[in-house]
Amino acid sequence: MRIRSLLLPLLLTLLGATVAHAAPLSPVLQLDQEVALARTLRTLNLRADQVEALEPLLAQAQEVFKQRDAVLAEAWKTGQEGIVAVNSAWETGAAVPADAKAKADATAKLHDQTMNETDQAVRVLVAQFLKLLNRSQVALIETAKERELREESQSRYHGAPSLADYLAGELLLLRRLTPDEFATVRVAVCMRLAMEVLAVDAPLYPQVVNELLAGADNLRRLPDAQVPAMQAKLPGDIAELLRLPAPGTAAAKVTLGDLIDLMSNPRSAEVLAAYVPPQPAENNAGGGGQ
Amino acid sequence: MKTLVLLTISVLAASALWAEDPRNDLAKALDYGKNLLLVRQLDPNAEDLIAMVNTSRALVRLEAESGKAYEATLTQGQRLLRAEKQWLLEGITPLKPEDEKALAALRLDLQQQTERKFVAADAQLRLLGRRLSPETGGLVQWTRPVDFPAPPAEDLQIERLRLLAARLDQAARMLDRIRYLDAANYVTSRVGRLREYLQDHGYRDNTRDMDDALDFMFRLCDEGRLVPEDRWEEQLPILAARTLQYLGELQDPETAPGQTRPVSWWDIYNLLSDPQTPALLGKLLNTLQGAPPAAGAGATPAAGNQ
Numbered sequence: 001m002r003i004r005s006l007l008l009p010l011l012l013t014l015l016g017a018t019v020a021h022a023a024p025l026s027p028v029l030q031l032d033q034e035v036a037l038a039r040t041l042r043t044l045n046l047r048a049d050q051v052e053a054l055e056p057l058l059a060q061a062q063e064v065f066k067q068r069d070a071v072l073a074e075a076w077k078t079g080q081e082g083i084v085a086v087n088s089a090w091e092t093g094a095a096v097p098a099d100a101k102a103k104a105d106a107t108a109k110l111h112d113q114t115m116n117e118t119d120q121a122v123r124v125l126v127a128q129f130l131k132l133l134n135r136s137q138v139a140l141i142e143t144a145k146e147r148e149l150r151e152e153s154q155s156r157y158h159g160a161p162s163l164a165d166y167l168a169g170e171l172l173l174l175r176r177l178t179p180d181e182f183a184t185v186r187v188a189v190c191m192r193l194a195m196e197v198l199a200v201d202a203p204l205y206p207q208v209v210n211e212l213l214a215g216a217d218n219l220r221r222l223p224d225a226q227v228p229a230m231q232a233k234l235p236g237d238i239a240e241l242l243r244l245p246a247p248g249t250a251a252a253k254v255t256l257g258d259l260i261d262l263m264s265n266p267r268s269a270e271v272l273a274a275y276v277p278p279q280p281a282e283n284n285a286g287g288g289g290q
Numbered sequence: 291m292k293t294l295v296l297l298t299i300s301v302l303a304a305s306a307l308w309a310e311d312p313r314n315d316l317a318k319a320l321d322y323g324k325n326l327l328l329v330r331q332l333d334p335n336a337e338d339l340i341a342m343v344n345t346s347r348a349l350v351r352l353e354a355e356s357g358k359a360y361e362a363t364l365t366q367g368q369r370l371l372r373a374e375k376q377w378l379l380e381g382i383t384p385l386k387p388e389d390e391k392a393l394a395a396l397r398l399d400l401q402q403q404t405e406r407k408f409v410a411a412d413a414q415l416r417l418l419g420r421r422l423s424p425e426t427g428g429l430v431q432w433t434r435p436v437d438f439p440a441p442p443a444e445d446l447q448i449e450r451l452r453l454l455a456a457r458l459d460q461a462a463r464m465l466d467r468i469r470y471l472d473a474a475n476y477v478t479s480r481v482g483r484l485r486e487y488l489q490d491h492g493y494r495d496n497t498r499d500m501d502d503a504l505d506f507m508f509r510l511c512d513e514g515r516l517v518p519e520d521r522w523e524e525q526l527p528i529l530a531a532r533t534l535q536y537l538g539e540l541q542d543p544e545t546a547p548g549q550t551r552p553v554s555w556w557d558i559y560n561l562l563s564d565p566q567t568p569a570l571l572g573k574l575l576n577t578l579q580g581a582p583p584a585a586g587a588g589a590t591p592a593a594g595n596q
Binding site: 026028029031032034035038039041042045069072073075076079080083084086087090091092093104107108111151154155156158159160173174176177181183184185186187188189191192195200271274275276278 | 372405439462573
C-alpha cells in the first residue's frame with residue numbers, strides 16, 4: 001500500500017499528461033499503468049456482466065475528459081491575452097490593467113470550475129461502478145476511515161507500514177548510541193513510544209513503557225551478527241507482546257485513487273477488453289458471486 | 291550582466307531537460323501566475339532571487355533526472371511487468387515465486403528512488419533556507435512536513451536522539467540540584483530555579499501555563515525528594531523524561547504539532563521544482579536590477595509569459 005501511495009502522485013501526473021495534454025507516454029510507463037489497472041480489475045475479480053456494464057462508464061468518462069479539454073482549450077484561446085498581461089504586470093510590478101484582470105479572473109474561474117466539474121463527474125461514474133459490485137467486492141475497497149488511518153499512520157510513523165514496524169525501527173536505532181547516550185535517553189524514548197500505543201493516563205501505560213524498556217535493553221545487548229534476523233522478526237514480536245495489529249497482514253485494498261485511475265485512464269477500455277473474467281465456479285473465490 | 295546572461299542560458303538549459311510538461315497551456319499559465327504571487331509574497335532581494343534560481347534549477351534537474359531513472363528502472367523490469375500484466379489479466383497461471391520476489395524488489399527500488407528524490411530536494415531546500423535573508427527565509431517552513439514521502443535519514447534520527455539526550459541531561463541536572471537543596475533553600479530557591487528553567491522552555495511569567503507548569507514541577511520535585519538515595523540514580527532519568535513529557539518535548543519534532551509559517555515546505559518545493567520557475571525568477575531579477583526583460587528568456591512558450 002505504501003508503494004502505491006508514493007507512486008500515486010506520479011501516476012496521477014502522468015495520467016494528467018495523457019488526458020489533458022495528450023503527451024504520449026513511453027511504452028514502459030504505459031505498461032506500468034496497465035499493470036495497475038489490471039490489478040484493480042483482478043483484485044475485484046470482476047464478473048463478465050460487470051465488465052460489460054463497466055465498458056459504457058469508461059466511454060462516458062472519456063467523453064467527460066474530451067469535453068473538459070475542449071472547454072479548457074477554448075478558455076485558453078479567449079483568456080490567454082488577459083492572463084499573459086496580468087502575469088507580465090506581476091513580473092514587473094506594474095499596475096494590472098483592469099480589463100486584463102477581469103479576463104484573467106474569468107478564465108481562472110472557468111478553469112477551476114471545469115476541473116471541479118470533471119472531478120465530480122468522474123466520482124459520479126465511480127459511484128455508479130460501485131453499485132455494480134456485490135458486498136464481498138465492496139469489502140475489498142478501502143473505506144474513507146481506513147484511508148484516513150493509513151495516511152495518518154504513514155505520516156506519524158515516518159512511512160513505516162505499521163505501528164509495530166515503527167516501534168521496532170525506533171528501538172533498533174538506539175543501538176547506534178553510545179552507552180552514555182543510551183542510558184540517558186532509554187526511558188524517555190520508551191515513554192514517547194508508549195505514547196503511540198496508549199494515552200499517558202491509561203492504566204496499562206507504565207506496563208507498556210516497561211515492556212519497551214526491556215526490549216530496548218535486550219536489543220542493546222544483542223550481538224551484531226544476530227541483528228538482521230531480529231530485524232525481520234521484531235515487528236511481529238512487538239505486535240504480539242503489545243497486542244497490536246500484526247504487521248503486513250492487512251490485505252492490500254483497492255483505493256479510491258485506483259478507482260479514479262480506472263475510470264480516467266484512456267487505456268482502461270483496452271485493458272478491460274483483455275481482462276478474462278473468472279468462470280462462474282470461481283466467482284466465490286474472489287469478490288464474485290452475488 | 292555577464293552573470294545574467296549565464297543565468298539565462300542555464301535557465302533555458304534547465305527548461306530543456308523537462309521537454310514534456312504534462313500540463314496544458316492554460317494550467318501552465320495559471321500556475322505561473324500563482325508562482326509569481328508566491329514569490330512576491332516572499333519579497334526576495336536580488337541575492338535571495340539568485341539563490342532561489344540556483345535551487346530551482348537544481349530541483350528541476352532533479353525532477354527530470356529522477357523521472358528518467360524511474361523509467362529506466364521500469365524498462366529493466368519490463369519482462370516482469372509483462373508477466374504480471376498477463377497474470378492479472380488472464381488470472382490463470384500465477385507468477386513464479388522468483389518473479390514475484392523480483393517484482394517486489396522492483397517496486398521497492400522504485401519507491402526508494404522516489405524517497406531519495408525527496409530527500410535530495412529537502413537537502414537543497416535546507417541549503418536555500420540558510421542562504422536566504424532572514425526576512426524572506428523566515429516566511430518559509432523549512433522543516434519536512436508530516437506527509438514527507440520518505441523516512442528521515444538514520445543520521446538525522448540519531449542527531450535528534452542526541453538533542454533529546456542533551457535536553458534530558460539539562461532537566462536531570464536541575465532536578466538533581468533541587469533534590470539536594472537544604473530544607474530552607476528547598477522552600478525558597480527552587481521556585482526561582484524552576485521558573486528560570488520553564489522560561490527557557492518558552493513559558494512566560496504571570497500566565498496560567500506558567501502557574502500550571504510550576505505546580506507540576508513542584509509535585510515532581512517533592513516526589514524526587516522522597517526517593518531513597520539508593521534508588522535515585524534509577525529514578526532520575528524517569529523524572530527527567532516526565533519533565534520533558536509535560537513540556538511536550540518528548541515527541542518527534544517532525545510529527546509533533548509545532549510553529550507554522552505562511553509558506554509551507556510543499557509550497558516552496560512546488561514553486562521551485564516547476565520547470566517554469568527558473569525563467570520566472572530570472573525575470574523578477576531583471577526587474578529588480580532595472581534591466582529590460584530578456585526576450586525569449588521567459589516561461590515555456592505558449593504558456594506562462596513570453
